[in-house]
Amino acid sequence: MDKVVLKLDDLEVMANKEDTILQAALDHGIYIPHLCYHPDLKPFGGCRLCVVEIEGRGLTISCKAPVEEGIAVRTEGPEIDKMRRVAAELLIVNHYSECLQCARNTDCKLQDIAAYIGIEEGRLQRLKRTARDLPLDDSNPFFIRDPNKCVLCGICVRTCEEINGVGAIDFAFRGLDTRISTLKDKPIVESRCESCGECVVRCPVGALVPQNMRKPEREVKSICPYCGTGCGIYLGIRGDKIVSARGDRDSVVNKGQLCVKGRFGYHFVNHPDRLTTPLIKRNGVFVEATWDEALDLVTAKFKEAQEKYGPEALAGLSSARVTNEENYLFQKLLRSLGTNSVDHCARL
Amino acid sequence: MTNPVSDVSGAGAILVTGSNPTENHPVIGYRIREAVRTGARLIVADPRRIPLVDVADVHLQFKPGTDIALFNGLAHVIIKEELEDKEYVENRTQGFKYLKQIVAKYTPEYVSAITGVPAKDIVTAARLFAQADSGAIVYCMGVTQHTCGTENVVALTNLSLLTGNLGKPHAGMNPLRGQNNVQGACDMGCLPNVFSGYQPVHSDRDTGTYWRRLTKERQLEQVGVGFIRPASPGETITSIEFNQPVPVDSVSDTIRAKFSRAWGVELSDVPGRTIAEMFHYFPHRRSRIMYIMGENPVLTSPQAELVREALEDMDFVVVQDIFLNETAQYADVVLPAASFAEKEGTFINTERRVQRIHRAIKPRGNSRPDWEILQELARRFGLNWNYSSPEDIWNEVRELTPHYFLGMTYERLEKEGGLQWPCPAIDHAGTPILHKGKFARGIGQFSTVEYRPQAADTSGGVTEEYPFILTTARKLYQYHTRTMTGKTDGLNYLLDEERMQINPRDVQALKLTPEDMVRVTSRRGSLETKIEITDCVPPGIVCMSFHFAEPRVNVITDPAVCNMSVASGVKVSAVRIEKI
Numbered sequence A: 001m002d003k004v005v006l007k008l009d010d011l012e013v014m015a016n017k018e019d020t021i022l023q024a025a026l027d028h029g030i031y032i033p034h035l036c037y038h039p040d041l042k043p044f045g046g047c048r049l050c051v052v053e054i055e056g057r058g059l060t061i062s063c064k065a066p067v068e069e070g071i072a073v074r075t076e077g078p079e080i081d082k083m084r085r086v087a088a089e090l091l092i093v094n095h096y097s098e099c100l101q102c103a104r105n106t107d108c109k110l111q112d113i114a115a116y117i118g119i120e121e122g123r124l125q126r127l128k129r130t131a132r133d134l135p136l137d138d139s140n141p142f143f144i145r146d147p148n149k150c151v152l153c154g155i156c157v158r159t160c161e162e163i164n165g166v167g168a169i170d171f172a173f174r175g176l177d178t179r180i181s182t183l184k185d186k187p188i189v190e191s192r193c194e195s196c197g198e199c200v201v202r203c204p205v206g207a208l209v210p211q212n213m214r215k216p217e218r219e220v221k222s223i224c225p226y227c228g229t230g231c232g233i234y235l236g237i238r239g240d241k242i243v244s245a246r247g248d249r250d251s252v253v254n255k256g257q258l259c260v261k262g263r264f265g266y267h268f269v270n271h272p273d274r275l276t277t278p279l280i281k282r283n284g285v286f287v288e289a290t291w292d293e294a295l296d297l298v299t300a301k302f303k304e305a306q307e308k309y310g311p312e313a314l315a316g317l318s319s320a321r322v323t324n325e326e327n328y329l330f331q332k333l334l335r336s337l338g339t340n341s342v343d344h345c346a347r348l
Numbered sequence B: 001m002t003n004p005v006s007d008v009s010g011a012g013a014i015l016v017t018g019s020n021p022t023e024n025h026p027v028i029g030y031r032i033r034e035a036v037r038t039g040a041r042l043i044v045a046d047p048r049r050i051p052l053v054d055v056a057d058v059h060l061q062f063k064p065g066t067d068i069a070l071f072n073g074l075a076h077v078i079i080k081e082e083l084e085d086k087e088y089v090e091n092r093t094q095g096f097k098y099l100k101q102i103v104a105k106y107t108p109e110y111v112s113a114i115t116g117v118p119a120k121d122i123v124t125a126a127r128l129f130a131q132a133d134s135g136a137i138v139y140c141m142g143v144t145q146h147t148c149g150t151e152n153v154v155a156l157t158n159l160s161l162l163t164g165n166l167g168k169p170h171a172g173m174n175p176l177r178g179q180n181n182v183q184g185a186c187d188m189g190c191l192p193n194v195f196s197g198y199q200p201v202h203s204d205r206d207t208g209t210y211w212r213r214l215t216k217e218r219q220l221e222q223v224g225v226g227f228i229r230p231a232s233p234g235e236t237i238t239s240i241e242f243n244q245p246v247p248v249d250s251v252s253d254t255i256r257a258k259f260s261r262a263w264g265v266e267l268s269d270v271p272g273r274t275i276a277e278m279f280h281y282f283p284h285r286r287s288r289i290m291y292i293m294g295e296n297p298v299l300t301s302p303q304a305e306l307v308r309e310a311l312e313d314m315d316f317v318v319v320q321d322i323f324l325n326e327t328a329q330y331a332d333v334v335l336p337a338a339s340f341a342e343k344e345g346t347f348i349n350t351e352r353r354v355q356r357i358h359r360a361i362k363p364r365g366n367s368r369p370d371w372e373i374l375q376e377l378a379r380r381f382g383l384n385w386n387y388s389s390p391e392d393i394w395n396e397v398r399e400l401t402p403h404y405f406l407g408m409t410y411e412r413l414e415k416e417g418g419l420q421w422p423c424p425a426i427d428h429a430g431t432p433i434l435h436k437g438k439f440a441r442g443i444g445q446f447s448t449v450e451y452r453p454q455a456a457d458t459s460g461g462v463t464e465e466y467p468f469i470l471t472t473a474r475k476l477y478q479y480h481t482r483t484m485t486g487k488t489d490g491l492n493y494l495l496d497e498e499r500m501q502i503n504p505r506d507v508q509a510l511k512l513t514p515e516d517m518v519r520v521t522s523r524r525g526s527l528e529t530k531i532e533i534t535d536c537v538p539p540g541i542v543c544m545s546f547h548f549a550e551p552r553v554n555v556i557t558d559p560a561v562c563n564m565s566v567a568s569g570v571k572v573s574a575v576r577i578e579k580i
Ligand code: SF4
Pocket: A156, A159, A160, A164, A166, A167, A168, A169, A192, A193, A194, A195, A196, A197, A198, A199, A200
């Protein structure tokens, strides 16, 4: 990849030729406030928080400005500060402000921005508009859309268009009434939305949050147990419960993306219907048994049948949902017992 | 898949057939839509108007069961307009002249009459596919779940060979595997006739392979070109490509001897039963004892009644699963297994990538990982098994399946984000694209297949009495028989009942209203279902999923099997529909 050298404040940095100034800065650990930029998406240039100055040329939006050889960029300065302040205050006064009640508290881009720019409480009080009280859309069982927290960065709209190609949502209405909405402003569950949750993951604030969200205490890397795509996931664990799942951004298969099943379909693991003990059918009803009882019975019955009919009487169906190691052992066991009758439902 | 998933973006043209990726393999669906946004031409060949049709250049809406006619028709146009990749055909394939002869009669008009697809669309699609820099074919159960499933794949492969698309980036033949480890189950030898890595258990006698069914002349023709000689021991025995000769007896004898030695047991060379044969129609041909691990054949098998009856009739049934599913009800013993989140191991995805899973929580209650249960049983049978971890087992797999997995240590799998087989050495990078430069067997073989009209429902076809064709599909919000998705309330909320898809014109003709129940009757049975009125299905065709226990669509589907791969023909059944 071609490289160029530019100056960011007083730092000389090397960047990829295709990068924008914002990307180059973030890559080098230099924070420039930004809200509508997302690394997975095409730049939008809506929030204007990422403004910087290229020496000799004036102010520019850094998420859209490509790096160039030899340019010197200032990320701070009185004029920049003023522009950012205006943009940020406008967002904040229109934003629902009970941060403690928000699922995204401490993990919110707007909080980052406010902290960076420094918002004066007094000034904010004067500016504060009566909070708009728009209805929540909780029609989707997996996530809530709260227009009162939306900052109109358009990340969800672009995600739905650029990541999964569904195009379920768009900007609607004008001016102060601008909102993200489905076609004809229907509840999201009645739109063409596929419930993939990709927009929820990318929303920089609390406008799109999972229903009943609980933060995991640790994460474990795994593979989605559903279709054959084999998306990489991280299971979020709390105690001995799976409380979340997210796509593995390093996976070449799914690059962090997931579908509705792979993101939200894990209740089966901790479900009360899970089998937790061996069962033996006695007089038509299942009764609980110990492992020894169950396995001894299986062994005895298999042996009995083999004596009566020969090894061919035994057959096994393995599973497209257990591991390779287990599939391998399954056929090894059956064949070791003298039968090649082992199959699975690949054909069904 | 011959190519990696990531390859789809960047393809010049994509032909999607018998597959509904946006619902069944959603993330691959994202990739296809992404490819279209960046300029790929998309051809959808499917009897239904699947969501991808919205972004497709052409939709070839053929009548179910006429796939071969359609694919031969596309080949006809490509050859007639000389759009084939001449250099590739010349250097890397053989049998072109037979293909040319066979497809000569499949003119667009002739094919149009059989398939119902307008002749001009056939021409457009053929040109789009053949003229693109790279053409990927993506297919799924819609192609294989037919009585002529294997032949469908042959006809499709011909298109890929003809356009020089096997063995290069953004192209290839890409079957999408339905379940997360279906690929692994096959690769590990959970098939009657092969050990891990498709090493044959016995010669092909009585196993119904395609090879055996070729005419004597064709067999000779292929032997004549030296197909039978392996380039290396590994290479004879893959079944990546269809139409390879089944290895001669001595090969399977050697393989069996190898496994016998490694496992310390005598191994049988008697052909085993396939799933359909285990539940055979004639009781005396069935198995007597069944060990079912993580499967739910009572719901998934065509003609499910037969499976129930067979299970009831068996001497002893063991079910090992994470839930007491429908099949478990017929068990004598139920063994509780650990879920994917409760154990270590590997899965293999549809692009042949072996990937690690990790234990996130401990097994529920007294449940145990399947491998531990299997080992416990093996010991009770006096087998000397001493695995201390899944990694131990994997290392045995690697050793006995070197041509596929030798290079894949757990450490590498972890570090390199999975590896795609074949990966025969520790310094081998894995194989993202199969058949690059050269086919495993040296040369690509065109095989010729003819369209046979009886394909639609073997037991009599569409008649006045059974005027509709019923096809089956899966849906976005549920998965398989819902043993997993059915436990997530949100998914149930989004899709909580079966509704048979039916075209508005048929609804009108049958005088149905949206809330009506209908009775659907085939030659095998009947069921009652609600309906969904949609032009996703054309008139004359109805579609149901097999997700729900009620109505259970596989009570009425056609159990006739593909005579080559023994896959069931559940995709096409003739039915009658009545209002109730
Ligand atoms: S959940 Fe997925 S499909 Fe639905 S609006 Fe968000 S990105 Fe679009």
